Amino acid sequence: MNDSDTSAILPEEFAPSVRDETPDADASSLDADMPSGSPVRCGRPPFPCPLPVSVEPVLFLCMFSLALQMPLYTQYLWDRISEDLGYNGTKAGGCQNSSGQPDPLEKEVATQTARWSLYISLAGFGVGLVVVTLLGSWSDRVGRRRLLVVPSLGLALQAGVYLAVMYLRLGVAWLLLGRLLSGLSGDFNAVLAGCFAHAGDTSARRSRTFRVAVLEATLGLAGMLASVVGGNWRRAQGYINPFWLALACNLAAALYAWLFVRDTVTPDPGARLLSGEHHRAVLRLFGPRGKGGRGPLLWLYTLCFFLVVLVHSGSRELYVLFELSPPLCWGPQMVGYGSAALHLAYLSSLLGLRVLQLGLDDSWVALLGLASNCAALLVISNAATTALMFTGYGLNFLSMASTPVLRSKLSKLVESSQQGALFASVACVESLCSLVASGVFMSLYPATLHVFKGFPFLFGALILLIPASIIGAIRCREMRGAHDGTS
Structure with a gap:
């Protein structure tokens, strides 16, 4: 099967990846939607899929x-x-009440x-x-x-x-x-x-x-x-x-x-791989002289991405501890069901994003995703029964729609020749989120355990209000600019 045959059977989202190196009329129409400065497509693999x-x-x-x-x-x-x-x-479960002193060897x-x-x-x-x-x-x-x-x-x-x-x-x-x-x-x-x-x-x-x-x-x-x-x-x-x-x-x-x-x-x-120019390219990407004055937007969307992933990572690490301890006292089987329900949010968010994009701008889809995440965290923070816990997981159905929107917005702000540097930076931010989330949420949970057990989830919902405000403000500014330009 050649490339032209392949392109005919592929959905529109994947069509640009299998274009022939020789541009034709169809390829030119696709390029109209690509960022300016798009590199020449090349590099046929040994066995095209x-x-x-x-x-x-x-x-x-x-x-x-x-x-x-x-x-x-x-x-x-x-x-x-x-x-x-x-x-x-063996490590004692969270629902086992023991009056004895903790084993110092287990602590070590x-x-x-x-x-x-x-x-x-x-x-x-x-x-x-x-x-x-x-x-x-x-x-x-x-x-x-x-x-x-x-x-x-x-x-x-x-x-x-x-x-x-x-x-x-x-x-x-x-x-x-x-x-x-x-x-x-x-x-x-x-x-x-x-x-x-x-x-x-x-x-x-x-x-x-x-x-x-x-x-x-x-x-x-x-x-x-x-x-x-x-x-x-x-x-x-x-x-x-x-x-x-x-x-x-x-x-x-x-x-x-x-x-x-x-x-x-x-x-x-x-x-050359070992060159300081590669790191300088990343610094220029986020520098004050970013092309078209887009440096501030890159920083704002990166901050939003950091905060959203921070809450995702921090809350995910606490779910199992929350489920194992009273009053839920889940066993391994129920914890597995909870983990499966949590990961289903990726698939339901994909479907929800596809449907919502038919009538809404990506920014509003991201805001709905953040609202879904906030609602789920608020319910889970007060979950005292299995039914309420799974209700929280159900409300989480659109929570993963915000991160692809943010990645996409970041990608659209840079040239095609900068995509690798951009997403390498985003991956580093994502890794940093995991470390910060472990330190913040894992410290907050024991500190507030005897006051309000679900406080870390409530704290996460409050953090999500920051990226929601930034995304909403940027979208309102874009709409106002478009209105002024047409009036």
Whole structure:
């Protein structure tokens, strides 16, 4: 099947990604909706994929691998440190009332597990922060395919190191090596940057928000599947086999990216990876001299994205603790149902966004998504029964519609030659959100537990009023400017 045949069967959102390098009348009409300065489409993969997908399989496989590993390596840390310290007890559930004194050895195990988890997270974040901005800007000159292959192989190395630690019974400090290797390749943030930059390259402006939402729904679907598979598999067969699957997923993602993902940038033979120009390109992007005076808008939308993802990450970490403790006292099965209901918001938000776009501007869709998130957090903060908790999850059905809108608005503010640098920066912001959310919400929960258990969720709802106000103000200003221009 040739490219022209492929284009005929693809939906409009994906059509630009499979255009022939020789422009024709149809391609020119599509280019009218692309940002100015769009790079020449090139880089035919060895085996062009005839299906209406491009980078979705890469994102799915890497996200599935990551979501599968994260809870398992934390549990492995707990078990290994318990074994090293000679602790044979089990972690008490939140609904078990015991009048005895807490075991000091269990406290030491919990402390060391938390400490090593922090070390591993900070190692990956610190190294990845520098590397992902380097790789993102580099991909603007050499193509997106390499930006997808390199971090996928790095994530495979990380899984390989974890397996070596388990097989050889090495100290937990060796887990740090795997995280550093992944960080040196850009980590999962580089995969995010490559996938969203590819979407920015290949989608028309009018369909970009939905194209980005498809990628975010892919993240949710992979996370939901991994959360269901990981815990049950670990109980049945231990840690090693799930990590073999994680390794295979990352290798498959790298192979798929190299063989099937079409490059969207004309490679520059003189582009060097180790160059300070890549980081300077990121600084120029957000500098005061941004093209057309768009620097302030970039900062405002980035702030909105930071606050929204901060609440998403912080509340997600607390849901399980909230469900395990009184008065809900959920067991593992109910926690799994709750996790599945939470991840379903990705799919329902995708459907809701598609329907709402038929009659509303993207900004109003984002505001409705924030309203959905606020309503869900308010209900969950007061949830004392299972029915009320799932009511909160139901109200969350449109909560993930705001982030694709914000990503799309950021993408439309920059040139096509800056998409890699932009989404590398956005990925770093997203990673920073996870660290800040852990510090803020995990500190707030025990501090307010005996006053108002659901206060962190109420706090999250209040934070969301800030991006809602900014988005609403920018949209009202745009409408006023359009009215003045036509009057």
